Amino acid sequence: MKPERTKDPADLLVFNASKVLTLAGPDRPRSGEEMQDLGAIPGGAVAMRGGRILETGASAQLRDHYADAKRLDAAGGLVMPGFVDCHTHLVYAGSRENELAQRLAGASYLDILAAGGGIHSTVHATRAASYEELTQLALKRMNQMLQHGTTTVEIKSGYGLDLETEKKILEVAAAAGRRHPLDVVPTFLGAHAVPRGTNRARYVNWLIKEALPALRGLSEFCDVFCEKEAFTAKETGRILRAAKRHGYGLKVHAGQFSDLGAAGVAAGLGAVSAEHLENVSEAQLKQMRNSGTVAVLLPGVPFFLLSERYADARRMIRLGVPVALGTDFNPGSCPSFSMQMGVALACLKMMMTVEEAITASTINAAWAIRRADWLGSLEPGKQGDLIVLDVQDISSLPCHFGTNLVRSVVKAGQIVLPPRH
C-alpha cells in the first residue's frame, strides 16, 4: 500500500488499544455538537518518532508498517491524548488543609480570605520559601499529576504579590518544566489578591507600571481574579488592557462567587479564556462565543468548597461557547490535581457527556493555553503525548470516580510511566 513507510522508522508504536481517541477535528476550539466527536479508531495504534506523532490507524496495519519500532502494548486499554490541565496554581509553599475544618464549621472561602487567611496565608509561606524548596515541591506535585495522566500543565503565579516572589514563582514554574517531562505554561496572576499593607489603587498601578513590563519575558499570559475580595471589573479591564499592550495573552477568573461582569470585559479584549464562570450572564457568554474565548470550568472547586453551585456547562455548550476543563489545583479551594476526577465531576455535577468532558480536558484545554497546534489531540505532527487507561470504553471514566485508571503515560514520544521500561 504505502511501502515507503518502511523507510521512515518509528521510535515507538503504541498498539492494541480498545480504541484510540484521536480528538482529530477542525482547527478551532470545539463547540456544540463538535464536542461529541472524539475521532475514535477502534483497535487503534499510534506511531511516534522524534517526539512527534507520525500516524494513527488500525493496529494490524501500523504493526506491519513499523515493525522495528519499540512497542507499548495497550492490551485492550483506552488510548487518548494526555490530559491538559489548563488552570492550576501549582507553585506554592505551605499547607491550608486546616481550612477544610474551618469550612466544615461554617466559614466560607471568602470569610477566610477576608480574615487574612486563604491566599494570604499561602503568600506568606511562598515568600519565605527558597527557589529550590519551591522547585522540589513543584516537581513532586508534577510527578503525582503525571501518575494521574496529566501531560501538560498551566501554572499561575499570584502567591507572591511582590516583584521578587512573583518572579520566583514564574522562574520556578519554568525551571520545573525543564526538569520534568510535563510541559509547563506559566501565567502571571499578580492580580490574585491585594497584598496586606497596601491599598488596591496603589497595587493596581504597580501591577500596570512595574510588574507587567518586568515579567513579560517569564509569562505568556496575564490573568486577573475579578471577585469581591479581589479586583473589580473596572480594575480587571485596566490590568488586562495594559497586559495586552505588553503582548500578554489574556485570561480572567470570572464569576466564581459573584458575577461582576469580568467575562464580558475579557471577551471584549479578545481574551483566550474566562475561567470558573459559576455565575455569568447569557449576554457575556454570547460575547465569549463571538470572541472565541474558551470557558474554562473547574468543577473540583465547588465540590471541595461544599457548594452545589457548578458552572452551567449545558447552557454554554448550547450557546456554542467552547468549554474546557481544569482542576484549579491550589492549596485552598481545590487541593486535588486529578483530571480524571474533573471528568467525573463534569459528568455527574455539570451533566456533561463523557465525550464532551474528554474534549474539554484535552483539545479544548490546549486551545485555552494556545497550545492546540502542538498538543491536545493525536494528529500527525503533534507532540506524542498520550495515556493508556485501564478501561475499554470512555463510559468507564465517570463510573470509576476517585480511582486512578492510568496504566501508562507517553510524553513527547517517550514512555514516562511506568518509570522503568
Place this chain on the structure above:
Amino acid sequence: MKPERTKDPADLLVFNASKVLTLAGPDRPRSGEEMQDLGAIPGGAVAMRGGRILETGASAQLRDHYADAKRLDAAGGLVMPGFVDCHTHLVYAGSRENELAQRLAGASYLDILAAGGGIHSTVHATRAASYEELTQLALKRMNQMLQHGTTTVEIKSGYGLDLETEKKILEVAAAAGRRHPLDVVPTFLGAHAVPRGTNRARYVNWLIKEALPALRGLSEFCDVFCEKEAFTAKETGRILRAAKRHGYGLKVHAGQFSDLGAAGVAAGLGAVSAEHLENVSEAQLKQMRNSGTVAVLLPGVPFFLLSERYADARRMIRLGVPVALGTDFNPGSCPSFSMQMGVALACLKMMMTVEEAITASTINAAWAIRRADWLGSLEPGKQGDLIVLDVQDISSLPCHFGTNLVRSVVKAGQIVLPPRH
C-alpha cells in the same frame, strides 16, 4: 529496656512514618467521641511476625529492637490499617455503564430497575458467565482495590437469584479470597431482587426453605434489600429470622430510597449492621444503638446516582450509633471501589471529621463484618494489614479527593504493593 525482644525477631518492620494510626481502643464498635481517637504514634513504626503485629511504637526504639527485620521505610508517609470495605457486590459479569447516560437523561435508579434493567441486567450476565470468567473478573477488581488501599472486602451475592448462580457467586468470592492477598467475607444476598418470571411470595418461600439451608456453609451473613422495588419490611423480617435460625449473621439494606422500617426490624433481631440509611427514623437509630448494630454508610451511591440525599452521619454519631463506611462497589449504583474517595465524600458530603471517617473505614468496618478481633486496627496479635499513604497528615485525605495516595500495602505482614520488593 526489654532485651528479650531481640530473641523474638520480626519479619518486617515498617518505620519512619509521619504518624502510625493504630486505631487502638475499646473492644467494641466506636461511637460518638470515640470515633475521634485514632491512637496516633508520631514518628511511629510497626513490627510484624508470622503475618501478625508484634508491636507498635516509636521508630527509633523499634529499629533497635528489631535490627534484623526486613524493612519498609515509610519515608515520612502516613501509616494506617488497610481499608476494610464492608459492603460490596464485587462478583458480577457484564457492564451497566450505559445506565449513567440514561440517568443523565432523567431516568431514576428505581425506574431502570422496574423496567427490567439494573440488577436484572447484571443477573442475566452473571448467570451466563462461567465460574472461571467470574473469578478472573473478581481477581482483577481485587487487584485494583488493593492498589487503592483496601485489604479486606465483604462480597455480597445477589446477582444469581437462583440456587446455582448464588452458589457460584459465593464460591467464586471464596476462591478469589484464597487466590488473592485480600481477605474476603462472603454474604448471601439472595433477597436482592425478585427474579423475573416468579412472584415475590413464592421467591421469599424459596429463599427461606431452600436457599438459606443450602448456602449456609458458603456465607457467614445473610442480607436483604428492603426497598420498594425489592422486599417489604415484613418479608425482610421473615427472611432474617429464618437466617438467624440457620446461624447466619444478619445484615440489611435499609432506607436507601425510602424508609420502610427495615433498620428497626434488623436491630430488633440483633443484626450486625444496617446499610445505606439515607432515610431512617430517629427511633430506629436508637434501636440500632441499643442493639450495637453498626450503621454502614455508602456515600458513593448518592454521589453516583446524582442525588444530594446522603445519610445523616452527624445525627447518627450524636445518637451514639457506631458508623462504618463502605463503597457499595457494584456495576449499577457505585462502580467505584475507592475507600479513599469514600473518606473524602464522608467529609465533604456527610460532614464527618477526617478522624471519624478513618475510624469508620477501618475498625468500625471490621466490626460490621465481625472481624474486629483480627482486623481494622494495628494492635499486637492482629493481622499485619497496613497501608503507607503519600501524605504526612490525615487532613490531606479529603483534600486530595480523586487521587490515589497509596504508596505501599502490607497484607498479613507481607509487602504486596509495590508488587516486587
